[in-house]
Amino acid sequence: MPFMLIFSTLASTVLLFPLNVVLLGALGLLLRRRRPEALWLSWTAVALLLVFSTRAGALLLVAPLEAQTTPLASIPPTAQAIVVLSGARLSNAPEYGHQDKPGFLTLARLQYAARLHRASGLPILVTGGKPDGSVESEAAVMARSLRDDFGVATRWQEQASDTTADNARLTAPILLGTGIQRVLLVTDAMHMPRAVRSFRAQGIEVIPAPTVFFSSERLTLNDWLPGGEGLRRSNYALHEWIGMLWYALRPAPDKSR
8 A cells, every 4th residue: 555545644633533532631631630621522522422422413514515515317419428436345244255345435436337337328437546455456446336336337447546646646547548528427416526636636627416415314213313324424524624725835747647
């Protein structure tokens, strides 16, 4: 695993839930002997954990991200291909002969890509490497799922990327080398702003085709109660906000690499 990927993984662990609020709470406890008012840091940590572990509270982070993109109304005739970004995998699935399968969000992306393919006939490129050190790339797992689960063939596989920036940088030569400049980009609505920025930086004309809009769901009583799903959504959104800040601060990507 590359050093920068290890570093970003460790940094994310510290900055994301629950460790970020655990550290904040611990800091308040450590400082309270010298500064009793520091105990408010601990109470703040508890409050943050309660709010962002609800699906309603997660919307505070999710909704502004998803508002930056809109569902695809129709497929433009100028689109030349469909690009699907990898998310994560479910490894060693026993019910599938211990093969790796797409994770839940990746499967949703593939489902939408298959729908777009049937409506347009556009060829599909899947992109995803081995960020977790697996033997098989995420792109290969995605291509197999498209074939076996949706009856759709994959034209191209990019199998070396570890990050969203890599997805764009390594996919661009494949697309541009075949004369493709304008693509439907399929990923989650929360992930779309960062993905669009990365692909446009590589000279690819992007037509966003987002899926999985959490902010459009109808709220119920359960959405106001703490739970693991709320915390997962908050973490995903916070990861995207941090990623967008990191991409904005770092030097512009080198297209020649």
